[in-house]
Amino acid sequence: xxxxxxxxxxxxTPVEYDPQYILQVNHLKKYFPIKGGMVGKTVGHVKAVxxxxxxxKRGTTMGLVGESGCGKTTTGRTILRLAGEKTxxxxxxxxxxxxxxxxxxxxxxxxxxxxxxxxxFSSLSPRLPVGEIIGEAVREHKLVSKAEYNDYxxxxxxxxxxxxxxxxxxxxxxxxxQRQRICIARALALNPEFVVCDEPxxxxxxxxxxxxxxxxxxxxxxxxxxxxxxSHDLSVVEHIxxxxxxxYLGNLVEYGDTVDIFRNPLHPYTKALFSAIPVPDPxxxxxxxxxxxxxxxxxxPPSGCKFxxxxxxxxxxxxxxxxxxxxxxxxxxxxxxxxxx
Amino acid sequence: MAKKKAEGYLSGRxxxxxxxxxxxxxxxxxxxxxxxxxxxxxxxxxxxxxxNAVEFDNLHTYFYTDAGVVKSVDGVSFEVPIGKTVGVVGESGCGKSVTSLSxxxxxxxxxxxxxxxxxxxxxxxxxYDMTKMPNEQMQKIRGNYVSMIFxxxxxxxxxxxxxxxQVDEVIALHHGEGKTKEDIKARTIELLEMVGIANSQGVYxxxxxxxxxxxxxxxxxAMALACSPKVIIADEPTTxxxxxxxxxxxxxxxxxxxxxxSSIMFITHDLGVIAEMADYVVVMYAGxxxxxxxxxxxxxxxxxxxxxxxxxxxxxxxxxxxKLYSIPGKVPNPIDMPNYxxxxxxxxxxxxxxxxxxxxxxxxxxxHFVSCYRYYDKKNQGGEV
Numbered sequence: 084x085x086x087x088x089x090x091x092x093x094x095x096t097p098v099e100y101d102p103q104y105i106l107q108v109n110h111l112k113k114y115f116p117i118k119g120g121m122v123g124k125t126v127g128h129v130k131a132v133x134x135x136x137x138x139x140k141r142g143t144t145m146g147l148v149g150e151s152g153c154g155k156t157t158t159g160r161t162i163l164r165l166a167g168e169k170t171x172x173x174x175x176x177x178x179x180x181x182x183x184x185x186x187x188x189x190x191x192x193x194x195x196x197x198x199x200x201x202x203x204f205s206s207l208s209p210r211l212p213v214g215e216i217i218g219e220a221v222r223e224h225k226l227v228s229k230a231e232y233n234d235y236x237x238x239x240x241x242x243x244x245x246x247x248x249x250x251x252x253x254x255x256x257x258x259x260x261q262r263q264r265i266c267i268a269r270a271l272a273l274n275p276e277f278v279v280c281d282e283p284x285x286x287x288x289x290x291x292x293x294x295x296x297x298x299x300x301x302x303x304x305x306x307x308x309x310x311x312x313x314s315h316d317l318s319v320v321e322h323i324x325x326x327x328x329x330x331y332l333g334n335l336v337e338y339g340d341t342v343d344i345f346r347n348p349l350h351p352y353t354k355a356l357f358s359a360i361p362v363p364d365p366x367x368x369x370x371x372x373x374x375x376x377x378x379x380x381x382x383x384p385p386s387g388c389k390f391x392x393x394x395x396x397x398x399x400x401x402x403x404x405x406x407x408x409x410x411x412x413x414x415x416x417x418x419x420x421x422x423x424x
Numbered sequence: 425m426a427k428k429k430a431e432g433y434l435s436g437r438x439x440x441x442x443x444x445x446x447x448x449x450x451x452x453x454x455x456x457x458x459x460x461x462x463x464x465x466x467x468x469x470x471x472x473x474x475x476n477a478v479e480f481d482n483l484h485t486y487f488y489t490d491a492g493v494v495k496s497v498d499g500v501s502f503e504v505p506i507g508k509t510v511g512v513v514g515e516s517g518c519g520k521s522v523t524s525l526s527x528x529x530x531x532x533x534x535x536x537x538x539x540x541x542x543x544x545x546x547x548x549x550x551x552y553d554m555t556k557m558p559n560e561q562m563q564k565i566r567g568n569y570v571s572m573i574f575x576x577x578x579x580x581x582x583x584x585x586x587x588x589x590q591v592d593e594v595i596a597l598h599h600g601e602g603k604t605k606e607d608i609k610a611r612t613i614e615l616l617e618m619v620g621i622a623n624s625q626g627v628y629x630x631x632x633x634x635x636x637x638x639x640x641x642x643x644x645x646a647m648a649l650a651c652s653p654k655v656i657i658a659d660e661p662t663t664x665x666x667x668x669x670x671x672x673x674x675x676x677x678x679x680x681x682x683x684x685x686s687s688i689m690f691i692t693h694d695l696g697v698i699a700e701m702a703d704y705v706v707v708m709y710a711g712x713x714x715x716x717x718x719x720x721x722x723x724x725x726x727x728x729x730x731x732x733x734x735x736x737x738x739x740x741x742x743x744x745x746x747k748l749y750s751i752p753g754k755v756p757n758p759i760d761m762p763n764y765x766x767x768x769x770x771x772x773x774x775x776x777x778x779x780x781x782x783x784x785x786x787x788x789x790x791x792h793f794v795s796c797y798r799y800y801d802k803k804n805q806g807g808e809v
Contacts, residue, residue, distance in 0.1 A: 093550050150666040151637070206577035222603035258754065286514040289693060293737035300747070315666055318696075322748065345741065359671035360741055361696030365719045373675060378637045 095171075100178030105277055105309050106139040106162065111172035112160045113154075117382060129382045131157040132405055133333035134172070136408060139326075141276075144303065144310040145343070146324030148317055148356070150378050154333040155313045156201075159279040162311070163196055164189065176277070192248040194224050197270035201282040203262035213240075214250030217268045224273065236272070242305070243268040244298060260291035264298070271302060277309045284319060296323055317360050321345055329353045332389045335408075339415030349417045351394050388420065395419060439490055446488035450534040457559055467556040471546050476505040477655050477687040478527065478570075483555075484527045485519075485540035488534075492759040496522040498711040499541070502704075504655065506546070509681065509688040511702030511719070513695065513734070517755060519711040520691045524657045527554055527689075528572055529562050545569060546654070567598045571648040575660040577640035581632040587643055588628035594650045615646040618683075620676055638669035645676065652684045659691045674701060674728055695738055699723055704791070707731050710755055711764040712782075717792035727794040729773045765797065773798060 095110035112133055119126035125394040131154045139145050147155050164181050174181050176196065184192065200206035207216055212256055220228060227235045237247045243264045254262055263283060270278055280299065284292040302308060314320050320327060321341055328338040329350065337350040340423045348354045355372040372373065374393050379385055385392050391401040398420070406420045428541040434442075472479055497519040504510045512520045523533050524730075527543050539731065547569065557565065569713075574580040580589060591612045609628070615623035618684035619642040632640055641661060648656060658677065662670040674697065681688055690701050698705055698719070706724040707715040709731065715728040726732045736749035753770035756762055765771070768778050777797035786799040 150668060183649060260754075289695075289734060290515060290737050290751040293748040296739075297748055297750060317667065318739040318741045321741050322745070356668060357741070359667040361667075361670070361674075361694065361700050363695040363699045363723065363735065363738065363740060365699045365723050367699070371675075373671055377638055377669065 086225040095173075097173060098175065100175060101138070102178070103140055104175075105141045105177060106311075107173070107175040107310060108138070108162060109136050109173040109175070109176075111135045111161060111174060113157055114170045115167060116251070118369040121277055125189070127382055130333050130384060131381060132161055133384075134372070135328075135330075135333075135335045135382075137326075137328055137335060137338050139309060139311065141309055142303070142307045143325040144312050144323055145319035146327040147311060147313045147330060148320050148327065149330035150356075151315065152381065153330045154380055154381070155315075155330055156281055157329040158330070159198070159313050160280050161313055163198055163279055165198070194220075194226065194273040196277045196279070196321055197273060198279040198281060199263075199266050199270050199283045202286055203259055203266050204286070206266060207262060209254055210226075212251050212253055213245070213257075213265055216254070216265060217272050221272050226273065239268050239272045242302065243271065244294075258291075259287050260294060263287060263291075263295050267295075267298065267302070271306070274306075275308070277311070279311045279313065281313045282315070283312075285314065285316060292319070301321065317357065329356065332378060334389060334418060335416075336390065336419070337415075337417045339417075340409075343412065343415045347415075349411060349415070349422060350390075350419050351396055351421070352390050388418075433806050434491060436586055442492060443490050446490070446493075446535070447473040450488055450537060450703055453537045453539075454534050459558060460560070462558040462561070467553045467558075469542065469544055469551050471544055471551045471554040474546065475505055476503045476544075477506045477546050478689070478750065479544040480523065480527075481542040481544065483523065483526060483543060484539045485531065485536060485767050485798045486539050487532070489534045489759075494758045495761060496536075496758065497526065497709055498761070500708070500711070500713050502540075502706045502713060502716055504687045504689050506654075506687055507681075507685055507706070510704045510706060511690045511692065511698035512706045512708060513693060513698055514708035515615075515693065515755065517758070518579060518708045520708055521659055524572065524659055524689060524691060527655075528566060528570060528657065529554060529557060529559075530572075554641075555771055560616040564630075566655065567594060568651045569653055570655045570657065571651070572657040572659060573641075573644050573648045573661045577637055577644050578664065580644055583632055585631075586628070587616075587630050587632065587635070591615060591643070591647050594647050595617060598651045611650075612646075615650055616643070618649070618674070618680070619643075627768075636669075637665055638672060640667075641665060642676070645673070645680070649680060649684065654710050655688055655689065656681070657689045657691070660693070661690075662697060663692065663694070670697070677701070689745070695735060707734070710761065711758070712766065712795065713785075713793075714767065714796070715792075715794045717789070721789065721792045727788060727792070727799065728767075728796050729771045729798075730767050733770075765795075 098107050098109045113131050114128035116125040117127045117129060135158055149155050157166060157261045161169055169182055213235055235377060237381055238281065240247065245264055245268060270300055284295050287295060299325065303310065312320060324341045326339060327341050327344045328335050331352050337344065337353045348357050358370060358372045376393055379392060387403045388401040388406050391397040400420055406418050408416050408418050409422055411417050411422050474632060481501050483497055483500045485492040487496055500523055514520050526538050538555045545552050545554050594609050595608050595611050613624045613628060616627055619625050621639065621642055636637065662673050692698060702719050705717060705719050706713055709730050715731050726735055733749060733751040737751060739748060751770055756766055763781060765778055765783055767773060775798050777800060783795045783797050785793045785795050787793055
């Protein structure tokens with residue numbers, strides 16, 4: 084039943100609860116087994132998340148960026164305990180290790196942490212009316228009494244820019260932007276403290292994107308929400324986030340305040356990633372660092388620093404020794420040998 | 425129920441009547457297209473300006489659906505000059521892709537039909553009107569003169585054939601005469617190397633699922649360029665790709681365009697990509713061109729309220745704003761378009777004249793055109809009012 088656990092000698096120091104943080108993630112690892120052969124033996128592991136460490140302050144937004152396949156989404160899901168057991172590390176939500184909770188405690192916690200999925204076309208059940216989609220979990224968790232239920236749903240829908248008469252309609256009757264509003268309403272109906280937004284705007288048009296981003300920001304101000312905003316659109320992340328983490332092949336290579344990261348990117352990968360953003364100004368000078376090749380397979384990642392195969396500054400040391408996270412400026416962490424003292 | 429009826433409810437009888445009427449219209453179009461041995465004179469035409477590779481002139485492409493006629497492209501005119509890149513921007517559903525599919529004659533038929541207008545393709549010494557082209561002639565144009573790179577490299581390659589076979593097929597079909605299999609293979613390998621695939625021998629024998637998104641898009645580009653076409657239509661070629669891979673693909677397209685001296689019609693909704701790639705920009709809204717001009721004119725001096733709104737709603741790295749601008753309202757229903765300016769209901773810059781019918785084009789400079797009443801009194805020489 085239980086998949087064989089891969090313990091990597093627990094080479095991290097456990098963190099203590101710090102009340103200013105709603106979420107503390109410490110050396111989180113999530114490996115997926117690769118089954119092979121006739122009997123389905125585990126022949127290797129896809130290291131989707133391989134040692135991610137960050138803290139998230141209450142009421143702020145952290146952006147998580149990186150190429151597809153770098154483990155952004157898996158990180159989000161592992162934090163919510165939606166991807167089975169973690170492989171290693173700690174996830175403290177309000178100081179409690181969520182992977183140590185029993186099912187009953189976990190169920191109670193589910194209302195506090197919610198997720199908005201990427202694709203509003205496939206994440207809504209086509210057979211349920213919108214009111215039911217939004218209200219199902221509210222009833223299940225008995226958040227409001229039966230008498231208040233209808234008013235409560237109306238209020239939630241109103242907050243997300245939906246009309247009360249939309250309740251009886253089905254998802255296919257709505258446009259992409261409206262559907263994303265339904266997804267947001269569904270997540271917020273439970274009164275969460277923490278919401279993982281997994282690419283909530285990447286399937287939408289530019290003008291609709293702006294509406295949804297504004298809505299997310301307004302709701303954050305209103306309810307003091309904390310967001311983990313996963314996206315590959317760097318301009319959106321810069322707009323909405325207070326801090327940013329850059330992921331590459333399961334590792335958080337750089338992490339710090341949005342302003343620091345965008346003004347002064349340090350890691351060679353972050354620099355390359357930022358230089359690749361197209362600027363809507365035909366007169367802009369391009370100093371583009373074009374990375375050769377593509378992201379290596381997470382089942383068989385390169386030795387040492389995982390980025391050394393594409394890094395323009397790679398040295399012999401990078402091929403052998405994996406760098407560890409270092410605080411270069413206050414609150415600005417980077418994982419790279421270039422910044423060793 | 426009464427409410428539902430007001431919002432475009434169709435009775436069964438009404439739907440059947442529309443379907444029958446549609447069939448009559450589309451059958452007439454199809455019959456004309458399927459004729460054999462059409463004399464060349466019928467689709468021979470003259471370019472308005474011989475420096476253009478393609479001219480779209482008052483193109484109307486309609487879809488005859490069971491709920492009514494959808495005017496996807498409703499009077500679109502613009503040019504693609506030889507050796508230049510024209511960027512087409514707009515929201516989804518504004519008719520960007522339908523415009524390009526009309527040029528390729530790849531519309532979903534029989535529902536989709538070009539009902540009016542011309543698409544003139546410059547063939548060097550002569551010009552063809554693509555809208556009157558019969559099917560058998562189209563085969564020689566597609567791939568040889570005009571080719572297309574599609575949005576999703578994941579779905580536009582056939583999963584059951586090796587990469588090599590798929591690229592070989594294109595060459596064999598169009599330039600295959602008198603060539604042996606080895607010649608064709610050599611050309612394929614050359615193409616794969618041209619688009620920057622290092623391990624071209626290995627990739628030749630691979631299946632699409634063994635390649636990453638960026639590599640697959642390179643293969644699609646190789647296929648599109650196999651016959652050195654004069655016009656390349658790139659329909660959101662980088663939308664499905666990551667920024668770093670997008671940068672690689674854009675670089676590649678720019679270099680290849682110069683190498684084979686062709687024109688690119690670049691369709692996207694990413695303004696950043698347009699600013700980087702295009703020489704000219706065409707902004708479309710609800711099936712019409714609302715503004716067109718050079719890339720500098722559009723970005724430094726956007727005139728149409730829609731263009732201005734589009735630019736304001738996109739967050740830009742390095743520019744902090746508290747709240748993003750978002751265009752209010754939504755696109756009008758394509759089956760039942762209003763008879764005034766399509767953007768009026770969402771426009772925050774309306775003037776008195778906006779009550780009138782759809783505005784004609786106003787010329788702001790040699791290359792800059794806009795369809796908006798706000799510019800009527802400033803410049804009166806453009807268009808007949």
